[in-house]
Structure formats: structure tokens, C-alpha cells
Amino acid sequence: MATRTFIESIRETLAGEMRRDPATIVLGEDVGRKGGVFLATDGLYAEFGESRVIDTPLTESMIVGVSIGAAANGLRPIAEIQFADFIFPAFNQILSEAARMRYRSNNAFGCPITIRAPYGGGVHGALHHSQSVEAFFTHIPGLKVVVPSTPHDARGLLRSAIRDDDPVLFFEHKKLYRSVRGDVPDREYTIPLGSAAVARPGTQITVVAYGLMTHYALEAADTVDDEGISVEVIDLRSLRPLDRGTLLESVRKTGKCLIVYEDNRFGGYGAEVAAIVAEEAFDYLDGSITRLAGPDVPGVPYNHVLEDWFMVSPAKIADAIRTLAAY
Amino acid sequence: MGRSTAPSGLGDAVGLSDEQLVGMYRQVALARAIDERMWVLNRAGRVPFVISGQGHEGALVGIMSAFRRGHDWIVPFYRSIAACLTFGMTPRDLLLAQFAKASDPSSGGRQMPGHYGSAAHNILSTSSPVATQILHAAGIALAAKLRGTDQVAVTFMGEGASNQGDVHEALNFAGIHHLPFVFVVENNGYAISVPASKELAVRDVAVRAAGYGMPGVIVDGADVLGCYPPAAEAVRRARAGEGSTFIEAKVTRLTAHSSDDQQTRYRSEAELTAERARDPLPRFRAQLRDAGVLDDALEAEIAAENLRQVDDATEHAEGEPDPTVDTALLYVYAEDRPPAAGA
Known part of the structure; x- marks a missing residue:
């Protein structure tokens, strides 16, 4: 059993899943050399290289849309939207494409992507770096929406999200990243999506x-x-x-x-x-x-x-x- | 002119045999025959909606002949009947979509007609908001590159859709990563009723390719053979790791936008008559006849075979069962499974 901050737990989970499954990739803004603006992806670029840890242009619709296509052709993308507040250029891709791919193709195609996004206020982020956006997405059949609160749950839920065969939005409260510590078991556990x-x-x-x-x-x-x-x-x-x-x-x-x-x-x-x-x-x-x-x-x-x-x-x-x- | 037993040499310059040329003609003519049937069914009240690719088939067959069926990927849009045929979807598959039956491979009757897709043929399911599919094609190409599959992804859209922001985001990304990706704009001059002069600040969409560090090529979509070499070069570049290509095919839209549109409200009779001259089908037919690749007998045989397939597909699709409401909740998520038989 180790003690981890919320963001350490997420970072280690991403690394662990990338080691476990070569089909996983991480893509987003500043996720590469910088390791993400919150350092959630710190170290991934050094370990997995630029082909699996992709610094994208400032194009949220592309981040999600390319993830959808890459998933159709055998990858398991983990997309990072830098702030949940900036997810809306990708809303059409999430709503009209990712969420509907399985239903509209009568199960011929799925969309196994995870979209991570830091959300929430109380961090001096003002109108556009503080939003809680979950209600827009919980309304949509075909999506799964996860909001962990502890390092332990973040690990178990993120594993489940990445391994899930449908699109999962994974919202991480920014204020928890470094303010919360907790025990995280070393064993390979998951927490099923849909369990309170x-x-x-x-x-x-x-x-x-x-x-x-x-x-x-x-x-x-x-x-x-x-x-x-x-x-x-x-x-x-x-x-x-x-x-x-x-x-x-x-x-x-x-x-x-x-x-x-x-x-x-x-x-x-x-x-x-x-x-x-x-x-x-x-x-x-x-x-x-x-x-x-x-x-x-x-x-x-x-x-x-x-x-x-x-x-x-x-x-x-x-x-x-x-x-x-x-x- | 009759059909010669000696090779015509027509396709020599572009590396296509007479047999391949005849195959391409079959596909152009078959796509047209299916499309015309869809309109007949609509006007007869047997299907509620048609969206059509008449006028676009020649460019699609010319371009798609450069790709590897069963290996490469298509992300289609609603005028992609001919492209889907080249990748192995059958007239039955397309008519099942038209009738929205349970066995429709594109969507099981869930989507409007024209929203084709087939996992068996590497044809990704497509939606209705225009241009979203270009990002999926770029993603498929990214996966192909990372996985080293040697696949190329191609997507299509009209010049109207090409103005969407997703196009900019996709081409920029494809350009940065030299993705094995081919982007085809089927420029038919209209976004429903709005002419290109009110949609585009430039005459040729392909000039925008320069902004993405990739070649932009303009082809005459009425010239089936002329569409093949640029596509073959685009595919060669893609497989060689040299990156993406932007192809603009100047085509004509021979029908209204859809069965719910009346194009005489915004296009003159004179224009519509003139556009008929840009129909790729009679032009390709004449070209093959002049070269001795096609003669009366072969042309008639192809027409009869296509008609037989379209009749068969119509009869088959119309007779198939509708989806039942007990299936309507299925496949929202992967864990949704039909109840076990007998349960």
C-alpha cells in the first residue's frame, strides 16, 4: 500500500495502462514534453515516446475526433482536454459521433476512448477555468461519465474507463490534484463504472x-x-x-x-x-x-x-x- | 466501333487494363442504376427519403480504383454510393439501407438512408453533421501509421462541408504528422441551394492544401480515367510515408440535394441542361466504345446484369423484416446484449 496524491495516482495509472496495453495512446495539448499543464502525464513522453504521447495543436474537436477514428482502427486513445471549460469545441464530436457510433452502426463499430478533463472551481480560475460541465454529458445516452474523489478511486475508475469499450468522460477536480492524499493499493484493482x-x-x-x-x-x-x-x-x-x-x-x-x-x-x-x-x-x-x-x-x-x-x-x-x- | 480482342491501350498510360476499365464502367453504371432506383422507389411512395450521388460516381470510381479493398479505409458521406460499391458493399446492402430494414448492414434501419457503413469492408459509420468524418479518417490514418498496417484512409465530402472547422483541424493534424490520408472534396458547386460563389472565398478548394503542407490536386470528375492517376499518386505517397493529399474533384450534381429539395427553385433550366454534359457516365461509355473496350453487346450485358442486381436488391430489401421495438434499446453500450434465445 502506498500513499499518493490524487494526481500521482492518475499519472501512475496512465503509465501502468500504457505499459499493459500497447494500443493505448495519450493525446492532448501540452501532454508531451511538458507532461500536461497539471503534470498528469509527466514522464509518459520519456517512457513511451512521441508516437504514443502526442502533443496536439490547440484543437479540441480534433483531439476527440481523431481519437474516435483511431479507436475504430485498433487503438485505445486517452484524450486530455486541458480544462473542462475548453471541451465545447469538441461537443459535436462527443455528442454526434462518439456517443452514437455504436447505436447508429447497430453495434458494428464501438468507440473505446477515454476523455480526461480537469474541472471545477475554488482555484481562482474565474469563469473559464472553473466550470463543472458534467450535466451536458450525463444527459447523453452512449456516454459514461465518471468523477472520482480519492486517489484510490481515481486509479480503479480510470483503469475501468480506459478498458471500457465505450466513450468515457473522466472529470478530475483540479483542487483535489495536490490537496488530497490517500492509500492506493499496489495490486491491480478496478472499480466498476456505475458503483457508488x-x-x-x-x-x-x-x-x-x-x-x-x-x-x-x-x-x-x-x-x-x-x-x-x-x-x-x-x-x-x-x-x-x-x-x-x-x-x-x-x-x-x-x-x-x-x-x-x-x-x-x-x-x-x-x-x-x-x-x-x-x-x-x-x-x-x-x-x-x-x-x-x-x-x-x-x-x-x-x-x-x-x-x-x-x-x-x-x-x-x-x-x-x-x-x-x-x- | 466493335470490341477488339487486342488490348485497346486506353489505360496504358495510367496502368489500367481493359478488364479493369470494364470493371470500373460496371461500377459507375451500377451506382447510377441503384441511385435511379432509389428515386423511383421514393416517387412511388415506397421509401420516404433519398439522398443521391448522381454525377459524382465517375470521380469516386476513378479515385477508389487506386485503393486496396479490404485493407484501406473509407469514411464516406451521403453521396458515397459508388465509393461503397468499390469497397465491396453490394446493391442489397445499399437497398437495405434505403428501406431501413433490420438487416441493413449500415445501421439496422436506425439511420436515414445514405448513411453507409460496414465493419466488414472498413467503411466507418457516418453521421449527418457535415465534415465531422474527416477527423475520424485522420484518426484511422494515425492508427494505421502507429500500428504500421500500411493502410490508407480516404474520406469524402462536398465543397459546402469543406468550410467547416473540423476540416481545418484535421488537415492541419494530417499535415503535421504526414498521415497516410487522402481527402477528397467532391465540388458540385452547391451546398443545397447556395452556390460555390457564396460558400468559398476561392474558386478551387484545393488551393487550401498549401496551408497544410500537402499537395492539392484538381481533377475533372466527369473524366473517370483522369481521376485515377492523382489518386494512385496520393495512395503511393501515403504508403511511402510521404503524407496526405488533398484532391478536389469538380463534379456535377445531377439531382436535387435530396428528395425533399426542388432544385429548379435555385438553378435555371439552362444551367441544368448544360450540366447534363458533365455527366461522367455517358462520357466514360463513349470513351470506352471509341477505344473498342466496350461494344453494343458488352454494354447491353452490363446494363442487364446491373438491372438484375438492382431488381434483386429491391425485391430482397423490400421483403426483409423491419427492426422490432424490442431491439431499440440495444447497443447504446457494449454491454447491451440481446436476450438469450428462448429466455
Whole structure:
């Protein structure tokens, strides 16, 4: 067992998968000599060379579109979009092409690509280096969307994503890269896509989260625990497919559900979670299904006062827990 | 002029035998016969939609004759009937797509007609947003280069699609990496109703190749034989590791954009009549007859055989079952599997 930061875990997983499967390639902006702007691919260029670690032009549509074609002809591309905020030039390739290739060809062709993208706010990234973009992609059948929160899960989920025969979007919260450390087993393990984790067991309220918000929810749960409120934190880990079983089992047990996400509130991923809980666990509920999310402004403002206002925080989550607990 | 038993010499300069020339003629004529049948079926109310490649077939057969079927890759678009035929898709395959039947190899009836694909023939499934496919072809070429497969990827689109940003991104990448890739623009002068003068800031799309460090070649798409040598050179370059080639074929669109379009709203009768002279099929036929490669008997035999195949394909496809709704959820993901038989 080794202790790793979040980004070390990702880097080592990429290297391990590239050693295991010669069909894997990494492509993206600055992923080569520089090793990525966050150094997620550091060392890959030296080990695997420029043919398998490809510095692309600043062309996100090309990064994804070329990955789709390369996958059709026997490679297993791992694409990096430098910031999730810059993924939109590739949206058409992801939506109209990658997600639909298998369905539209009646299973004649697949699209085994992984698209990694750093996302999230609280890092002084302002409107265009802070976004949570998952809701755009969780809406699309044919895609899988993964958001790990720990070094352990990042490794197991990234292995599964790379080995999956369908397109997977793998969103990594930038703030976790170096702030989170954790045990990562040396053994070759995977975590199936579509399995949530009970990050903290509890009895009175279920808090549903993913990515950075899992950590904030755990902090908040510690805080209110001292006040006598027992919180169960569900870390979804995979947003599509969604582990409905773990989610619903928890809510049926606690009777209260708070969904925390960093994205804009309106139409965000939490809305789908709320709808599922309402439809499938209504009889168990003892309080309003509640969402705590980013405000509905077009992006995270830069100034630290405004950024703090935007971001969901452990304190805001604790307040929302207290309100729901008192319902 | 009758057919001679001695070699005609017509294809000598470009390295094509008389037998190959006849084979190419068969394909051009077959593509046309299939296409015409699709329109008949549409006008008879038996299929809801047609998108057509009439006028483009000569360029496609001329170009595709330079590629290796079963080895190289095509990423087609909706006017690629002739290209798909050259790579082994059959009239039945194309008519099954037209009728959108369960056994349609392109999509099992899921896509609109004209969206061809076949894993068995290295023809990648294609979509409707134009020009997206060029990046897939570049990716296929990248994989071919990295894996050392000696394959070449070719893709096609109209000059209208060629203005999309994906084209710039793909050609730039192909140019940087000297990919074994051939880009064919079938310039028929119209993007549905918008003439080339309102689509392109240049007269010849191929001049844009200079911006990507690759040769840009212009061919007359009405001249089937003339399309072959530049394609053969492009394929040679690709296999030799010398990089990509941009080919612009000046073609004519003999039909409306699709069965839902009426081109007399934006093209004059005089223009349409003049464009008929740019039909590659009668021109190729006359060229082969003049050289003694084709005579009345062979021409009639080919026409009869093509008609037989088109009739067979029509009858077969129309009689095939529709997909059933219990299959509609399948293949969103790889793990989706049909229920086991008897389950």
C-alpha cells in the first residue's frame, strides 16, 4: 500500500495502462514534453515516446475526433482536454459521433476512448477555468461519465474507463490534484463504472455528492455530528451509469436527501438525482429533497470574495444539513 | 466501333487494363442504376427519403480504383454510393439501407438512408453533421501509421462541408504528422441551394492544401480515367510515408440535394441542361466504345446484369423484416446484449 496524491495516482495509472496495453495512446495539448499543464502525464513522453504521447495543436474537436477514428482502427486513445471549460469545441464530436457510433452502426463499430478533463472551481480560475460541465454529458445516452474523489478511486475508475469499450468522460477536480492524499493499493484493482460508495455511514440524512463536494460533505458531516446529526455521505463516483441501488437504499434508510453539486443549480446533475429519489423513494421521505448547488450565474467570478460566494463550502453544506434535519 | 480482342491501350498510360476499365464502367453504371432506383422507389411512395450521388460516381470510381479493398479505409458521406460499391458493399446492402430494414448492414434501419457503413469492408459509420468524418479518417490514418498496417484512409465530402472547422483541424493534424490520408472534396458547386460563389472565398478548394503542407490536386470528375492517376499518386505517397493529399474533384450534381429539395427553385433550366454534359457516365461509355473496350453487346450485358442486381436488391430489401421495438434499446453500450434465445 502506498500513499499518493490524487494526481500521482492518475499519472501512475496512465503509465501502468500504457505499459499493459500497447494500443493505448495519450493525446492532448501540452501532454508531451511538458507532461500536461497539471503534470498528469509527466514522464509518459520519456517512457513511451512521441508516437504514443502526442502533443496536439490547440484543437479540441480534433483531439476527440481523431481519437474516435483511431479507436475504430485498433487503438485505445486517452484524450486530455486541458480544462473542462475548453471541451465545447469538441461537443459535436462527443455528442454526434462518439456517443452514437455504436447505436447508429447497430453495434458494428464501438468507440473505446477515454476523455480526461480537469474541472471545477475554488482555484481562482474565474469563469473559464472553473466550470463543472458534467450535466451536458450525463444527459447523453452512449456516454459514461465518471468523477472520482480519492486517489484510490481515481486509479480503479480510470483503469475501468480506459478498458471500457465505450466513450468515457473522466472529470478530475483540479483542487483535489495536490490537496488530497490517500492509500492506493499496489495490486491491480478496478472499480466498476456505475458503483457508488458509502463514504461515511450515518442514519438521519443522506448527502449525495461527487468529486470535491464529497470531501466538503464529509467535513460538514463531521461538523454536524458534534451537534448530534448523523449523516450518511454517498459518493456517486460514476454519474452515468448511476448506482441507483446504493442511492435509494441510503435514502430509504435515512428518509432525508440533500444533493450537493458545484455546477449551476438549474438543470444540473442533482436535478436528475432528485427526480429519481422522488419517483422511487417518495414513500420513505421525511423532508423535502433538497439541492445545494452553485448559483445560477454564467460562471465562477474571479475575485476571491465573489468566488467564495459562488462556491459550495463545508459551512454551506452544514447549514443545509441542519435545515433539512430540522424539517 | 466493335470490341477488339487486342488490348485497346486506353489505360496504358495510367496502368489500367481493359478488364479493369470494364470493371470500373460496371461500377459507375451500377451506382447510377441503384441511385435511379432509389428515386423511383421514393416517387412511388415506397421509401420516404433519398439522398443521391448522381454525377459524382465517375470521380469516386476513378479515385477508389487506386485503393486496396479490404485493407484501406473509407469514411464516406451521403453521396458515397459508388465509393461503397468499390469497397465491396453490394446493391442489397445499399437497398437495405434505403428501406431501413433490420438487416441493413449500415445501421439496422436506425439511420436515414445514405448513411453507409460496414465493419466488414472498413467503411466507418457516418453521421449527418457535415465534415465531422474527416477527423475520424485522420484518426484511422494515425492508427494505421502507429500500428504500421500500411493502410490508407480516404474520406469524402462536398465543397459546402469543406468550410467547416473540423476540416481545418484535421488537415492541419494530417499535415503535421504526414498521415497516410487522402481527402477528397467532391465540388458540385452547391451546398443545397447556395452556390460555390457564396460558400468559398476561392474558386478551387484545393488551393487550401498549401496551408497544410500537402499537395492539392484538381481533377475533372466527369473524366473517370483522369481521376485515377492523382489518386494512385496520393495512395503511393501515403504508403511511402510521404503524407496526405488533398484532391478536389469538380463534379456535377445531377439531382436535387435530396428528395425533399426542388432544385429548379435555385438553378435555371439552362444551367441544368448544360450540366447534363458533365455527366461522367455517358462520357466514360463513349470513351470506352471509341477505344473498342466496350461494344453494343458488352454494354447491353452490363446494363442487364446491373438491372438484375438492382431488381434483386429491391425485391430482397423490400421483403426483409423491419427492426422490432424490442431491439431499440440495444447497443447504446457494449454491454447491451440481446436476450438469450428462448429466455
